[in-house]
Amino acid sequence: MADLERSSLIKQNSLCRLTQAVLFNEKLWETTSTYNLLQLRNVIVFDISIYLIFSSPSKTKVMPYSPLLIKPFKDELTSIGVKELLTPEDVDKALDQPGTTLVVVNSVCGCAAGIARPAVRKLLDDESGHKPDRIVTVFAGQELEATARFRQHIADIPPSSPSFALFKDKELIYFIPKHRIESRDANAVASDLLSVFEEYA
Structure with missing residues (x-):
């Protein structure tokens, strides 16, 4: 075509x-x-x-997408305390910290709206499980340079959005790509993340 x-x-x-x-x-x-x-x-x-x-x-x-048009997608995460990484410097600073850091690669994809972002809300609402020291996000298709820098930190993994990446002491220890998000529901993804936090966070 x-x-x-x-x-x-x-x-x-x-x-x-x-x-x-x-x-x-x-x-x-x-x-x-x-x-x-x-x-x-x-x-x-x-x-x-x-x-x-x-x-x-x-x-x-x-x-990049229009900031006005994607604002609701970003607000779903920032309104519950997830920190935006807007520049390559923001990415380097976040991933250079000791402890555990969960990076949420946000996007306009339907599975981001229906599964990935709700999964973040569910895991933050769960008071019984362990949590990473910080949760941050880059928006694929909007913060182009920040997203590119983040992907340099996981160069062996193909680009995937939405996705989740958990770092501990500056090293990637767990990754959930898009194909493991889109075929499931928010509860299942949140449960996976909570299990990993239980082991590493």
Whole structure:
């Protein structure tokens, strides 16, 4: 399929889903839980972002997402105490600290919204388990230089987002790639992380 045709189909699909969400918004507001409404908002914001990207005259140039459009995705983590790493220097400083550091590679992917970010909330809400000394995050597709620097620290592992990486005393000891997130649910991912924390944190 030609790039132009593919771009047109992606744009039409995102616009269609956005239109459906708006048309049924009133009914959803009356019948849907607050958490699901948050997820719906994230889907709408993502579809707006995709529509704008593929409406741009330059469809092949890699550019960061709009900070405004991905703010809800980032807020889900920062609002519960996860620290953002915005620059390569931030990444180096975080990973150079002793103790345990969990890095959450955030993204616009649906499994980030439905599984990865909720898993972080669940593990932080669990008062019985051990926790790492710090939890930090980079946003793949937004903080491009920070994400690239983080990936230099795990150079033997292919890029994967969303994903989780646990470091202890500056060394990577555990990694959960996207393919081990997208086929599961938030409870299972949180349980995996809590088990690792129990052993290493």
